[in-house]
Amino acid sequence: LPLPKVLNNFTIHGLWPKILLDKDPHCKPKEQFNITKIQDLLKDLERLWPSLKDYSKPESFWKHEFSKHGMCVHEDPKIKNQHGYFEFGLNLMKRFNILEFLKKHGIIPHVSQQYETRKLQDIFESEFRHNVSLYCTDKKGQKGVQRLEEIWMCLDPDHQPINCPPISKCSTNFTFPPFPHLPCNTLK
Known part of the structure; x- marks a missing residue:
């Protein structure tokens, strides 16, 4: 599959269970990745959970995500x-439509508009009563100007929002460029 001409929304990178910030749970695999078990989800997976490193081989990315984080x-x-893992990730993406949420609060993709990191964090805290972790990267060729790349949401075992560890990697202000844009410093 060619990289879509229009990535017009956030995508899922992964669904990662954690015990502690830096500690993954260790489970014995009971199921190996099998693409045939998620056939009914493929269209949504290609759109909402694509491999941004190699869009032509999303199966490899999904296999990696499930093998590492879905065990x-x-x-x-x-x-x-496995089906439930991917379906749950897709449902979260739909449940927390981040782009629409940001637009509702006046944070609209723009080529040069800068937004306050604290304001964005406050908006999430007021809406969901919990914080998120933000990840920004330096805008290529513009030292000191960061762009928003990722928003991490944390959930409890009942799948309700909880506070994320305070590990936001954004400076005081960030830009939020319009879609489409290449994520993570042009696909590391």
Whole structure:
């Protein structure tokens, strides 16, 4: 598949269970990745959970995500298996439509408009009663100007928002360029 001409929204990078900020849970694999088990999700996965490093081979990315981060799903009665893992990620993306949420609060993609990091954090805290972690990168060729790349949301075992660790990697202000734009410093 060619990289879509228009990436017009945020995409999912992953769904990662964590025990602590830097500690993944260790579960014995009960299920290996099998693309046939998620056939009914492929269209949404290609649109909402694409591989941004190699869009022509999304299966490799999904296999990596499930093999590394999805091995404990059998311990979650609401997710249960590989299909549930990907379906849950897609449903979260739809439930928390981040782009629409930002627009509703006046944070609209713009080529040069700068937004305050604290304001964005306050908006999330007031709406969801919990904070998020933000990740920005330096805008190519413009030292000191950062652009918003990722928003991390954290959930409790019942899949409700909780506070994320305070690890935001954004300076005081950031830009939020219009879509499409190449994520993560042109696809590292």
